[in-house]
Amino acid sequence: MTAGDRPRRPPTAQQFVLEEIRRAITSGELRPGDPIRQDALAAELGVSRVPLREALKILEGEGLVAYRVHRGYGVVSLSMDDLREVYRIRELLEAEAVRRAIGELTAADLDRLEEIQRGVERAGEAGDVAGMAAANRRFHFTLFECSGMPRLVRHIRLLWEATDAYRSLYYSDGENRQRVNREHRATLAALHDRDAEKAIASLDEHRAHAVAALELAFSEETAAKPGQ
Amino acid sequence: MTAGDRPRRPPTAQQFVLEEIRRAITSGELRPGDPIRQDALAAELGVSRVPLREALKILEGEGLVAYRVHRGYGVVSLSMDDLREVYRIRELLEAEAVRRAIGELTAADLDRLEEIQRGVERAGEAGDVAGMAAANRRFHFTLFECSGMPRLVRHIRLLWEATDAYRSLYYSDGENRQRVNREHRATLAALHDRDAEKAIASLDEHRAHAVAALELAFSEETAAKPGQ
DNA sequence: ATATCCTATTTTGGATCCAGTATTGATTCT
DNA sequence: AGAATCAATACTGGATCCAAAATAGGATAT
Numbered sequence: 001m002t003a004g005d006r007p008r009r010p011p012t013a014q015q016f017v018l019e020e021i022r023r024a025i026t027s028g029e030l031r032p033g034d035p036i037r038q039d040a041l042a043a044e045l046g047v048s049r050v051p052l053r054e055a056l057k058i059l060e061g062e063g064l065v066a067y068r069v070h071r072g073y074g075v076v077s078l079s080m081d082d083l084r085e086v087y088r089i090r091e092l093l094e095a096e097a098v099r100r101a102i103g104e105l106t107a108a109d110l111d112r113l114e115e116i117q118r119g120v121e122r123a124g125e126a127g128d129v130a131g132m133a134a135a136n137r138r139f140h141f142t143l144f145e146c147s148g149m150p151r152l153v154r155h156i157r158l159l160w161e162a163t164d165a166y167r168s169l170y171y172s173d174g175e176n177r178q179r180v181n182r183e184h185r186a187t188l189a190a191l192h193d194r195d196a197e198k199a200i201a202s203l204d205e206h207r208a209h210a211v212a213a214l215e216l217a218f219s220e221e222t223a224a225k226p227g228q
Numbered sequence: 229m230t231a232g233d234r235p236r237r238p239p240t241a242q243q244f245v246l247e248e249i250r251r252a253i254t255s256g257e258l259r260p261g262d263p264i265r266q267d268a269l270a271a272e273l274g275v276s277r278v279p280l281r282e283a284l285k286i287l288e289g290e291g292l293v294a295y296r297v298h299r300g301y302g303v304v305s306l307s308m309d310d311l312r313e314v315y316r317i318r319e320l321l322e323a324e325a326v327r328r329a330i331g332e333l334t335a336a337d338l339d340r341l342e343e344i345q346r347g348v349e350r351a352g353e354a355g356d357v358a359g360m361a362a363a364n365r366r367f368h369f370t371l372f373e374c375s376g377m378p379r380l381v382r383h384i385r386l387l388w389e390a391t392d393a394y395r396s397l398y399y400s401d402g403e404n405r406q407r408v409n410r411e412h413r414a415t416l417a418a419l420h421d422r423d424a425e426k427a428i429a430s431l432d433e434h435r436a437h438a439v440a441a442l443e444l445a446f447s448e449e450t451a452a453k454p455g456q
Numbered sequence: 457a458t459a460t461c462c463t464a465t466t467t468t469g470g471a472t473c474c475a476g477t478a479t480t481g482a483t484t485c486t
Numbered sequence: 487a488g489a490a491t492c493a494a495t496a497c498t499g500g501a502t503c504c505a506a507a508a509t510a511g512g513a514t515a516t
Contacts, residue, residue, distance in 0.1 A: 012297055012469065038498070048471045049498090050278065057282050061289025063379070069240055070477050070498060085379050092320050151291070151313045151390075155383055162379075240499065266468070276501045277468090298468060298507050 013051040018058060020045055025064060025075055026164040032077030036065065063162045075165075080218045083163060087211050090159050093152060094140075094207075095200045100147035102196040109146050110191060116142055117184050124177045132180075133171050139184060143191070170213050179209060241279040246286060248273055253292060253303055254392040260305030264293065291390045303393075308446045311391060315439050318387050321380060322368075322435075323428045328375035330424040337374050338420060344370055345412050352405045360408075361399050367412060371419070398441050407437060 010016045021041075024030040042052045056073045059065045065073045078086075116139045123131035137160070144153045170176050183206040190199035238244045249269075252258040270280045284301045287293045293301045306314075344367045351359035365388070372381045398404050411434040418427035 014469080015297075037496095039496090050470055050472095053499090054281060054285050054469095057285040058289060061286060063382070069243075071479095072498060082379065085377050088324070088377075089321070089380055089383065092324055093317070096316070096320055149313050149316075151310065152317055154291070155317065155386075158383075242499075265466095267466090278500055278502095281469090282499095299509095300468060 013047040014054050017045055017047055017052050018055040021055060021059060022064070022161075022164070026168060028165070028168075030075050032075050032165065034075045036073040036075065038072065062158055064164075078163070078166065080215065083166065083214055083218075084211065086159050086163055087207050090156060091204060091207060093156050093159070094144065094203060097144040097147040097149065097152055097156065098200050098203065099196045100149055100152075101143055101145075102191070102194055102199070104146050104148055105191060105194070109142075110188075113139065113142055113188060113191065117181075117188060120184060121181055124181060129168070129171045129177075132177060133167060136171075136180060136184075143187075166214060166217075167210075169217050170210050173213070176209070176213060180206070183209075241275040242282050245273055245275055245280050246283040249283060249287060250292070250389075250392070254396060256393070256396070258303050260303050260393065262303045264301040264303065266300065290386055292392075306391070306394065308443065311394065311442055311446075312439065314387050314391050315435050318384060319432060319435060321384050321387070322372065322431060325372040325375040325377065325380055325384060326428050326431065327424045328377055328380075329371055329373075330419070330422055330427070332374050332376055333419060333422070337370075338416075341367065341370055341416060341419065345409075345416060348412060349409055352409060357396070357399050357405075360405060361395060364399075364408060364412075371415075394442060394445075395438075397445050398438050401441070404437070404441060408434070411437075 010019065021030070021036075030036070036056065038049045038052055038056075042049045045052070056065055056067070060067045060073070064076060066076045067073050116135060120132055120135040120139055123135050140160075141153065141157070144156055147153065171180075183202055187199050187202040187206070190196075190202055238247065249258070249264075258264070264284065266277045266280055266284075270277045273280070284293055284295070288295045288301065292304060294304045295301050344363060348360055348363040348367055351363050368388075369381065369385070372384055375381065399408075411430055415427050415430045415434070418424075418430055
C-alpha cells in the first residue's frame with residue numbers, strides 16, 4: 001500500500017516518455033521500421049512534443065531509433081548481421097568486465113549474485129517472462145559492475161538495449177529459460193572458483209545460444225514473408 | 229570562392245549548436261566541471277533553448293556532458309582512471325576492427341590511407357595542430373570502417389569523442405607529432421603486409437604513448453594545484 | 457552567534473504557436 | 487498514357503511563453 005508498490009510515474013515527462021517508448025519498442029507495440037509521428041505519439045502519451053523529442057534524442061544515441069533531418073524518427077530494424085555484430089562486441093567487452101570483476105569480487109557480491117539468480121529461477125518457474133528478463137539483466141550487470149569500470153558497463157548496457165526488442169523472443173521459449181538457469185549456475189560456480197576464463201567461456205556459450213535462437217527466428221521469418 | 233570554402237553553417241540550429249559546443253569543449257573554452265547555463269549559451273549562439281537542449285542530450289549520450297534533473301548540464305571532467313578505462317576499451321575494440329579490416333582491405337583502401345597519412349604529415353609540418361588532429365582521426369577511422377562493422381566503429385567513435393578535450397594536449401607537443409607519424413607509417417607497413425597482429429601492436433603502442441603523455445600532464449596538474 | 461525557516465531569484469521543464477521543409481495528389485503538357 | 491510541374495497538406499524545426507523546481511539570501515528565533 002506504500003507509494004512504491006506500483007511503478008510511480010517518473011518526475012519528468014521526458015523520463016516518462018523515454019520509458020514508454022522503450023516499453024513500446026521491446027513489447028513490439030512499436031515495430032522495427034515504424035515511423036514515429038511526434039504529434040500523434042505526444043498526444044497519445046499526454047505530453048507535448050518537446051519532452052518527446054528529447055527522449056527520442058536519447059534513444060537515437062542508444063541506436064534504438066534512427067533520425068533524419070526534416071524526416072523525423074523511426075524505429076530501427078536490425079538485420080541478423082547487426083545482431084551478430086552486437087553480440088560479438090558484447091563478447092569482447094563482457095570478457096573484459098568479467099576479468100576485472102573476478103579480482104574484485106567480495107563474498108557479499110557472490111551472495112548478491114546467488115540471491116539474484118534465485119530471483120531469476122523464481123520468475124522462470126512462475127512463467128513471468130518479463131520478470132525473468134529483468135532479473136537476468138540484473139544478474140549480468142551486477143557482475144559487470146564489480147569490474148569497477150563504469151564506462152565499460154555503460155557500453156555493454158548500450159549493446160544490451162540495442163537488442164531489447166529481440167530478447168523477448170528468446171525468453172518466450174521454455175527450454176531457453178531452463179538453459180539460462182543452467183548457464184547462470186555454471187557461471188556462478190566459476191566465479192566462486194575465481195576462474196575468470198571458465199566464467200567467460202560460460203557466458204560466451206550463453207550468448208551463442210541466444211544468437212542461434214535469433215538465427216532460427218530470423219530464418220523462419222524470412223521464409224514466411226520473403227518479400228519484406 | 230565557392231560556397232564550400234569555409235565551413236558552411238549546418239542546416240539546422242541543433243547541428244550548429246552541437247558542433248559549437250563540441251568545439252568549445254575540445255578547445256578548452258568550456259572547461260571540465262563548468263556548468264552549462266542554457267539561457268546564456270543559447271543567447272550567445274543566437275538560438276533558442278530548444279535546439280540547444282537537444283544538442284546537449286546528444287552530448288550527454290556521448291558522455292561529454294553530465295545531466296541531472298532540474299539541475300542542468302555540465303561539462304564532465306575525467307579522472308586519469310576514466311582516461312585509462314577509455315583507452316583500455318579502445319584497445320579491445322580497435323583490435324577487433326583491425327582484425328576484421330585486414331581481410332577486407334582493398335588496394336584502393338591502402339591508397340586512401342597513404343594519401344590521408346600524407347595529409348597528416350603535411351599538417352604536422354605546417355604546424356597546424358587542429359588540422360593534424362583531424363587528419364589523424366580520418367586515418368584511424370578510415371581503417372576502422374574497413375572492418376564492415378558499423379556499430380563497432382560507432383562505439384569506437386564514442387570513446388574517441390569522450391577524450392577529445394584531452395587529445396589536444398598530446399598534439400601540442402612537437403615530439404609527439406613526430407612520433408605519431410612514425411607509428412602511422414609502421415601501421416601502414418603492417419597493413420600492406422596483411423599482418424593484423426603487427427598492426428594492432430603498432431596501434432597499441434600509439435595509444436600507450438598517448439596515455440603516458442596524459443599521465444604526465446595529469447601528475448603535473450595535480451602537483452601544481454593540489455587542492456582542486 | 458548560529459541554525460532554521462521563509463522568500464525572492466535563478467534556472468530548468470514543458471506547452472503552445474509559427475515557420476520552413478518534405479511529401480502527396482492533382483493538373484498540365486508532351 | 488506517362489512524365490513533369492505545381493499546389494495543398496502534413497510534419498518537423500525552432501521561438502516564445504509559462505510553470506515548477508532548485509538555489510541563494512535574508513530575516514527570525516533560539
